[in-house]
Every structure is written in C-alpha cells, then in structure tokens.
Amino acid sequence: MARQEKQVAARGRGRPRAGQELDPGPLLTAALDAFADAGYDGMSVRALSRRLGLSHALFTARFGSKEQLWYAAMDHALAxxxxxxxxxxxxxxxxxxxxxxxxxxxxxLFTAAYPQVVRIMNHEGAIDSPRIRYVVERFVNPVRPGVEELLARLQDAGRIRPTPYATLHYLVTNGGGGLYVHPVEAKLLGAALPATPAALREHAETVADMIIGGIALTPAPNRSTPAEG
Structure with missing residues (x-):
C-alpha cells in the first residue's frame, strides 16, 4: 500500500490513478459543506478525505493541500x-x-444554491487571513466598480438615496438568502423554505423588491417578467 501511495503522489498534483478520474464538481461542493460546518481551522485533511470519500494519498494527489482545496472550492462557487x-x-x-x-x-438564487459560501464567509470574515483577502480581491473587488457605477447613475438620476456599497453588499449577500444559510433558525421562526424553483424565484423577487423599495426615491418601475437562469 505504501508503494502504491508513493506512485499516486509521483503522478503529480491533481492527477489520480488511472481509472479513478474524478468529477471535481461534487467533490468541491462536498468540500464547501465541510468548511461551512467546521471552518477552515476545524477541518483536518484526514476528516476532509473521509467526507470526500478519498484516501489520504488520493486527496493529496488530487488537491495538494487543505488550503488549495479551500481555494478551489470557493473558486468553483464564487465564479x-x-x-x-x-x-x-x-x-x-x-x-x-x-x-x-x-x-x-x-x-x-446563488445563495440558495450555495448557502455554504455565506457560512464560510461568516467564519472567515471576522478574522484577517489570506483566505478572506483572496475572496475580496478575486471576486468582490473586480465587480464592485460596476455595481458602484450602477448605483451612482441611479443616485445622479434622483432615483435612489445615497447607498454605500458595503451596506447593499451585506443586505443582499447575508440578508436575502438568510433562510437558506440558517435553515434551522428559519424553521424555528416558522418560516417555510421555498422548495420549488417557482417558490424560490418568488422569494428572490420579494427580497429584491424590498431592498429596491427601501432605497428608491421614486416609485420603482413595474416588475417585468424575469428571464430564467
């Protein structure tokens, strides 16, 4: 067995044994589940290997390290x-x-599909680390100017009150999908999680209408039929 594990490691990072090619999507989603449950520091490589159904050697060959798996899993979702x-x-x-x-x-809709991401950010966002800086620099900062320009145009047109980017960011990312991020608490509060695509979209539309209504200075336009996806 030791000889076989050495051969796996020798094949190089991300290359499992012949006949054991892995679909990364389910593995990365399982990794998100693991990090969301225990946090980065609370999840060991061996525990991750068990949860992903991989041997320790195959885990190392496929992902390299716990840190690399964390980045790969967050890339998979946040992209x-x-x-x-x-x-x-x-x-x-x-x-x-x-x-x-x-x-x-x-x-x-994204948060409903990947509630693990907000749970992970709840772990990471309170402590300075290369991981939180990676998420902000790779995924938040590149799209922020476009959002701020959109807000500026609406404000210059007299359609919304001054809206700081960070305020909107947290209302949307943490508040809008909170039912899915904290399903146990939601159920204790008597909330029924939207279970069908139509119900989920209606929930997302309601959240959007509430946020838009809260920042609007003039009546928002009538709802148009949204495109699916």
Whole structure:
C-alpha cells in the first residue's frame, strides 16, 4: 500500500490513478459543506478525505493541500456569482433599476444554491487571513466598480438615496438568502423554505423588491417578467 501511495503522489498534483478520474464538481461542493460546518481551522485533511470519500494519498494527489482545496472550492462557487454581477452591470441601454433588481434576484438564487459560501464567509470574515483577502480581491473587488457605477447613475438620476456599497453588499449577500444559510433558525421562526424553483424565484423577487423599495426615491418601475437562469 505504501508503494502504491508513493506512485499516486509521483503522478503529480491533481492527477489520480488511472481509472479513478474524478468529477471535481461534487467533490468541491462536498468540500464547501465541510468548511461551512467546521471552518477552515476545524477541518483536518484526514476528516476532509473521509467526507470526500478519498484516501489520504488520493486527496493529496488530487488537491495538494487543505488550503488549495479551500481555494478551489470557493473558486468553483464564487465564479458563478461574479459572472452574474458582471452580466448585470453590463446592462448597456437597459433600465438601471431593473438591472439592479435582477442582480439582487440572481444573488439570492446563488445563495440558495450555495448557502455554504455565506457560512464560510461568516467564519472567515471576522478574522484577517489570506483566505478572506483572496475572496475580496478575486471576486468582490473586480465587480464592485460596476455595481458602484450602477448605483451612482441611479443616485445622479434622483432615483435612489445615497447607498454605500458595503451596506447593499451585506443586505443582499447575508440578508436575502438568510433562510437558506440558517435553515434551522428559519424553521424555528416558522418560516417555510421555498422548495420549488417557482417558490424560490418568488422569494428572490420579494427580497429584491424590498431592498429596491427601501432605497428608491421614486416609485420603482413595474416588475417585468424575469428571464430564467
């Protein structure tokens, strides 16, 4: 066994044994679950290997280290959220109010799909580390200027009150998807988690309407039929 493990390690990082090619998506989602449950420091490589159903040697060959797996798992999820906001702020010629509203809807849908991300950020956001700086620098800062320009246009047009970026960020990322991030608490409060795609979208639309209504200085435009996705 020791000889086999040495051969696995010798194949190089990210290359499992022949016949054991792995679909990274489920593994990265399982890693998000693990880090969300225990935090980065609370989850050992051996515990991660067990949760992912990999031998310790195969884990090392596939991911290299716990740190590299954390980055890969967060990349896997947050790239989707960043892409959605880039598409939202590229809204050339469209209505800025509706663009912002749809950006909020898409963020809530993302949080429902990946509630682990907010749980992980709850661990990471309170303590300075290379991990929290990585998330901010790689995923938040690149899309922030587009969001701030969108807010500035709406403010200059007299359509919204001054809205600090960080305030909107936390209302949308932490507040909008809170039912999914804290499902036990939500159930204790008597909240029923939207279980169907239609119910989930209605929840996301409601969150967006509440946030937009809270910052609007003039009535927001009537709801248009949102595009799926």
């Amino acid at each position: 989707q959220a960043a892409r959605a906001w880039r598409e939202t702020t590229a809204n050339a010629g469209g209505d800025d109010f509706e663009a912002l509203r749809q950006g909020i809807v898409r963020q809530v």
